[in-house]
Amino acid sequence: MSDRTEDFDFPLPQSLIAQEPARPREAARLLDATAPAPALIDRHIRDLPDLLQPGDLLVANDTAVIRAQLQARRGEARIGITLDQIRPDATWHVLVRNARRLKPGDTLTFENTVHTAQVLALEEGGAATLRFSAEGDAFDTFLRDAGVLALPPYIHRPDGPTERDAQDYATIFEQVRGAVAAPTAGLHFTPALLAALDARGISRCTLTLHVGAGTFLPVREADISRHHMHTERGVITPETAERINATRKAGGRVIAVGTTTLRLLESAVDEQGVVHRFAGETAIFIRPGYRFRAVDVLMTNFHLPRSTLFMLVSAFAGVERARQVYDHAIASGYRFYSYGDACLLRLSTD
Numbered sequence: 090m091s092d093r094t095e096d097f098d099f100p101l102p103q104s105l106i107a108q109e110p111a112r113p114r115e116a117a118r119l120l121d122a123t124a125p126a127p128a129l130i131d132r133h134i135r136d137l138p139d140l141l142q143p144g145d146l147l148v149a150n151d152t153a154v155i156r157a158q159l160q161a162r163r164g165e166a167r168i169g170i171t172l173d174q175i176r177p178d179a180t181w182h183v184l185v186r187n188a189r190r191l192k193p194g195d196t197l198t199f200e201n202t203v204h205t206a207q208v209l210a211l212e213e214g215g216a217a218t219l220r221f222s223a224e225g226d227a228f229d230t231f232l233r234d235a236g237v238l239a240l241p242p243y244i245h246r247p248d249g250p251t252e253r254d255a256q257d258y259a260t261i262f263e264q265v266r267g268a269v270a271a272p273t274a275g276l277h278f279t280p281a282l283l284a285a286l287d288a289r290g291i292s293r294c295t296l297t298l299h300v301g302a303g304t305f306l307p308v309r310e311a312d313i314s315r316h317h318m319h320t321e322r323g324v325i326t327p328e329t330a331e332r333i334n335a336t337r338k339a340g341g342r343v344i345a346v347g348t349t350t351l352r353l354l355e356s357a358v359d360e361q362g363v364v365h366r367f368a369g370e371t372a373i374f375i376r377p378g379y380r381f382r383a384v385d386v387l388m389t390n391f392h393l394p395r396s397t398l399f400m401l402v403s404a405f406a407g408v409e410r411a412r413q414v415y416d417h418a419i420a421s422g423y424r425f426y427s428y429g430d431a432c433l434l435r436l437s438t439d
Contacts, residue, residue: 091377092314097403098394099415106243107428110257115282118423118430122406122414123386129417134277135285137388140433143290144341145386146333150272150349151295153263156236157302161197161206166190168197170206171239172269173216173302174322180209180220184302188215199235229266239269239302241427243393257428262346267299267322273390273427274347291344294332298323298353298371308395318372318397323353325367330357333364333383342385348398351375351384351405358383376400377408387434391418391425407437 091097111117114134121130121140132140141147157172169186176182185191188211195208197219204227210218223231238250238258246254260275261283286293303319310316333343333354345351355375357367362382374397387405392398403411414432423430 094308105425107424110428120432123435138285138289141291145291146336147293147344149262149346151262151264152268153266154268156232157269158237158239171302185217201234204231265297269302270300272347272349294329296325298349318374320370320372327366330364344386345384354383377404379404406434
């Protein structure tokens with residue numbers, strides 16, 4: 090087990106970074122790594138129902154992405170803002186570009202709206218706390234007028250996100266607005282795929298984890314044990330917790346759609362493997378050596394080198410198995426990151 094960030098690095102050709110999703114969505118490729126190592130099988134997302142078993146429970150993240158990218162002004166200075174997380178007092182934690190031009194007490198203005206934001210506090214590394222003049226429904230209107238999608242930096246849109254991105258960067262599960270980034274494993278699902286899962290006898294439920302802007306930040310520490318995870322807000326209802334626990338009791342498997350789903354489930358499970366209701370913040374950092382208690386199978390896209398998400402995959406599947414999966418994906422031309430392909434991983438028993 091390594092604590093060195095460099096041990097989670099790998100070379101990735103730029104040509105494999107997906108700039109558009111597969112169309113239709115279930116036509117994306119799916120690397121099946123659920124058989125014992127070293128077996129790896131090239132499939133497609135549409136094959137998922139045949140890879141799961143009747144009685145399994147699919148758990149997805151129902152967060153909905155907001156228009157979290159804002160362009161503000163302080164006088165003549167242009168300030169880039171990415172919303173990260175709303176706090177209980179209705180202030181916002183944000184990431185700021187050109188933060189050196191700001192000081193507490195400054196008022197920011199925005200084009201196409203009369204609303205403003207006050208700088209309450211600044212942090213090292215370019216983060217800040219803002220209070221917007223709009224709240225609730227008025228804030229939603231403000232974001233529609235002044236905000237754009239905060240697409241990941243590796244999706245190149247020189248002129249900004251397109252109207253097609255507004256559709257592509259949304260999952261079929263979305264219900265609760267509040268995420269900065271999409272839970273990308275959920276992007277592969279369509280009504281036809283859900284109908285096929287239903288016909289197979291595979292149940293599903295949802296939870297909510299609002300993915301923050303911190304998901305785009307790399308691990309800068311050489312020693313991963315020193316990495317600071319950003320907090321994200323999540324909710325697991327009592328009904329969802331009960332369905333998960335009943336599935337495990339009946340001998341079914343819990344299938345996490347994406348790392349965000351997995352992280353919240355592991356934040357809400359006890360030592361005996363019982364998932365409890367949850368409403369609050371999590372900053373759980375899952376890396377090799379972690380003992381999983383809530384999830385049996387993980388469906389996830391392919392992640393950045395040196396990222397906390399690749400570390401999570403290495404913890405779940407096993408370090409060597411994760412390397413096999415990623416080496417095969419790169420050699421076979423799988424598409425990476427948010428708009429890319431996916432893999433299906435079985436929890437390592439090593």
